[in-house]
Amino acid sequence: MVIHSGSQYRSLVYQKLLIDHHITHSMSQPATPVDNEVIELFHRSIKRELVEPNKHKSKLEMDVLIQDYLEDYYPNKRIHTKFMMTPRQFEVNLK
Numbered sequence: 001m002v003i004h005s006g007s008q009y010r011s012l013v014y015q016k017l018l019i020d021h022h023i024t025h026s027m028s029q030p031a032t033p034v035d036n037e038v039i040e041l042f043h044r045s046i047k048r049e050l051v052e053p054n055k056h057k058s059k060l061e062m063d064v065l066i067q068d069y070l071e072d073y074y075p076n077k078r079i080h081t082k083f084m085m086t087p088r089q090f091e092v093n094l095k
Contacts, residue, residue, distance in 0.1 A: 002026050046074075 002024045018025050050069050075087045
């Protein structure tokens with residue numbers, strides 16, 4: 001599992017907590033907001049495409065929708081306009 005956070009989460013206590021739970025820390029560098037661009041775009045997409053249209057669903061229903069979005073729709077079906085292909089297609093083309 002990977003967690004992305006800003007440079008404010010560099011404390012030794014926080015880093016040990018991540019290590020203890022086998023979580024990789026993806027961290028932006030201080031004063032470089034461009035490091036966050038990819039994850040911020042992803043958050044914007046999931047909010048606009050999934051959360052907002054379904055905001056009246058129950059927590060259980062949202063859990064199912066989010067899991068499906070993350071595991072199937074986003075990597076396999078959602079076309080990204082910059083490359084005109086899905087993330088999975090992009091990965092395959094890199095090989």
